[in-house]
Amino acid sequence: MMVDKAMHPLVASLFLVIWFGGSLPYAYAQLSPTFYDESCPNVNNIIRGVLVQALYTDPRIGASLTRLHFHDCFVNGCDGSILLDNTDTIESEKEAAPNNNSARGFDVVDDMKAAVENACPGIVSCADILAIAAEEAVCLAGGPSWTVPLGRRDSLIANRSGANSALPSPFASLDVLKSKFAAVGLDTSSDLVALSGAHTFGRAQCSSFNLRLYNFSGSGNPDPTLNTTYLAELQQLCPQAGNESVVTNLDPTTPDTFDGNYFSNLQTNEGLLRSDQELFSTTGADTIDIVNNFSSNQTAFFESFVVSMIRMGNISPLTGTDGEIRLNCRRVNDNSTGSNALLKMKLSKLMVVALFYAFLVGGPLAYGQLTPTFYDETCPYVISIIRGVIAETLILDPRIGASLIRLHFHDCFVNGCDGSILLDKTATIDTEKEAFANNNSARGFDVVDIMKERLEGVCPGTVSCADILVIAAEESVVLAGGPWWPIPLGRRDSLTANRTAANAFIPGPRDTLERLRSRFTVVGLNNNTDLVALSGAHTFGRAQCRTFIDRLYNFNSTGLPDPTLDTTYLATLQQLCPQGGNGTVLADLDPTTPDGFDNNYFSNLQANKGLLQSDQELFSTPGADDIIELVDIFSTDETAFFESFVESMIRMGNLSPLTGTEGEIRLNCRAVNADLAGKDSVLVSSV
Template sequence: MSEKMPCSKYIVAALFFAVLLQGSLSNAQLSPTFYDETCPNVTNIIRDVLMNASLSDPRIGASLIRLHFHDCFVQGCDASILLDDPANGEKEALPNNNSARGYEVVDAMKAVLESACPNTVSCADILAIASEESVCLAGGPSWAVPLGRRDGLTANRTLANSNLPGFNESLEAIKSKFTAVGLDTSTDVVALSGAHTFGRAQCFTFTSRLYNFTGEGDTDPTLNTTYLEALSQICPQGGNGSVLTDLDPTTPDAFDSNYFTNLQVNRGLLRSDQQLFSTEGADTIEIVNRFAANQTAFFESFVESMIRMGNISLLTGTAGEIRTNCRAVNAATIRSYSDDVLVSSI
């Protein structure tokens, strides 16, 4: 296995904030050293699988961060998004269906970990580590990921449909969803949105801004006209809504602060992105300007916000379980649950 190497010069500051937050969070039940004795190579294993996957899929890093985000906002960071459940699975929720991806890479990570450290590393922790490594490998900060999450036993499609921030929602609506999970409505919103500094989006997520913004066949006035013309070539009216384009048109595969400089010139791809800067009087404007001018400030705030997000509604100790297959609850857990139901009905 490869040694853990710093991904950028911002690692010292990032690690400082990680340690600082460990002592201040109300849910500080996690520890970066959680697997030091039981699975000391966990990060190396996840990184190796990620690096191999990225050779054929440069989007995978951004996709794995999105899985972590979309997991934590539903029932907390419990890997419920990974469960295959035709009736209630979050994979089929509107924000995820034919959109969220990377499940097979998580499966590969879990398979290697089960071989090296059976019944030890949770799927929820895999998502957290994979997110950090994805940022790191794209040139962003590295941090000591707090670990010790356990996996949930159920998915919740209804909550996934209602809790996840949408690409066409107002800034006010997005802020309310951050408040609901205990995150800050200014810095956390802007910093976590900064994950859109790399990755891709499908045409259907922004074509209303190009052709029918208010239902009158108009365009979004906050969209840079030159950028509008370029996007119209990629996503013609009535065209294939699944065609991909870069979230960051300047450095699409790098984790940097260009996402924020793009917002300053109205080149945010999604409405939810551009509103951080273009909503009149919003407290997010100053933060966008600060991050655009100071990449170190962005990196440090991003680490803080990722750690806060990773602490949403934790399952630790004996709660939940450590799934052996990230797609399914363990068979023993299912049998135990069935027995409990039978006893309670007698």
């Protein structure tokens, strides 16, 4: 399978996972990527959970957090000093010229710190939170992933004058940029260009580039290096004497994606800031060749970016007994009101749930031979690799998360969670893909193939296809704004499929509540809490007209619509799905937030706007008081829904797994190993 251009970020991510997670030693002072493995093992997941939730309402936040890490490290090293507020003895760096009314994301860092303190009090520094947040932000935007060296401690002071003098300015010439990078020990060509590439996502205010539009270098004219069409667009956005706080995209092509387009923009004279365009438009500069290379080779950019980020993250860290571990990132501990002060901050509902389950599920509960640490030694980057594939695919296919979680559901309901749904038809295998519930409906198999190929390249013969589906389901929920949880792992893959069982056991869109209860009971799930919580996965994704057309025109062969359907919603659906129309047309399962994982699904049921009969049955079946009560609770309390959903997902993921020596670890998720020509037959991508 050839890897298309859209997948290049993942190739780079995979390469860097091997490079930095493999044989190269970490010799960065006392920093180590395993620093919190014992004292706070879920720190990355906690920070990622807060970031995902923030991204849902603020697409700029990833770039903003990355910038905080940059601006922290350039002033006295990576010590969290940028986060300190003004006090009688501290002149906050937040009020330095490069940060004042510009640096942002401090409230999200507060949420991260509060969540981490709740899990691991007094353990994780604010400086490390910034370093982890920067990596997670890049990865979630489609960029590379890397293992972050950790163990920094927090400063006791800030340095506003240092921030004013050391931070690179958007107005800086190339010579000034080089001098500022050299002053902190960074390379003045490769580090400079690679780290400037972080401007491939995010925004900038008119105040940071308006001189280029009207009075470049005091000339009274625009910057002659600016593309004239781009200049006109910017002048319209930022008129002379206009509002200088108006923001525009640093990368006009893919503003919220981490890719190589920043460098292509420089080649066409469409760098937004002077400090950007200087890299390409300064005559005779050694940076020009690097820009050209990164423009044509995104993998090379990603590789260099990770090297430079790790190098920057190692600028003068406080380690050992230097500094402290702040309890509140905004103030040194002597000025805090006590260790519980920060915990009184408002935590997002997402993180309350995430933390609750990080310990509930990661603690004493046992699930057969499954454990969240199963791949810690044999394939430690399995989750990051799978997450990266999903994040990249979501750019072009916002449905893919819901499609992947559906594959996991349909897999587990047939002979347990064994990857049987992924097997293609052969002379001896009656594929489940052609079962009624899956035929021309189940999708995402090609994305699972990519995940498997990446993993086989890093950890050959190690990660099962069944576990890939479980991880993909969890990561899809997280990336859509839902809860995360530590995933019990260690499943093995089946040697056969069961189309007959798929037809018999997978819940159908026309099922009555009684039928749904029966199907859940048969596989060992609770027929009220599990049923309602897992049905809540229909809070995102799409369904074809053919799955609900009977409700619109001939419900239960009455010749009339389903009387439980809201009449306005009915009319909307009838317009989308006319009688005799195309049955494959798609409708949003949740008409309010179709790509977000939230509790709106349950509010829709209360308003008689459940798309499928099997959805609305949960609320509209007379006498189903136990089910209706759960719908009402989940509608008003998203945290309660998230808690129940996580518990039910883990319970479903434990349905009859193959473990130990049962089954096999397939080399290709579509075929049992005995049907492959050899191990190399799966490794046919260009990776």
